[in-house]
Amino acid sequence: MELTLALAIGVLAASGVYLILRPRTFQVIIGLSLLSYAVNLFLLAMGRLRMNAAPIVSGADVDPANYTDPVPQALVLTAIVIGFAMTALFLVVLLAARGLTRSDHVDGKNT
16 A cells, blocks of 8 residues: 555656646646645655544543544645645636736747
């Protein structure tokens, strides 16, 4: 499971970086989204992959190894919401820039 998660993070990050380096703005936006998904998976993996474990520790004399950490899950949920809002903002800026420059290239030139 760890190898699959590491490969998924690597593929998402590599695809995101490749698309960020493309000349068209829509590809850059999709690349930023893929890169944010890779970071979200990485943050989620930092909380350990634990199946069927309770996220809340109750009592003073419990072993924390039997519980999962809820902080990375909360961070990823917050990052997903912020990423969605940033993608919507980028799309609005993309449409405005395309209307002004009549081009969807990053540098504004049709080559």
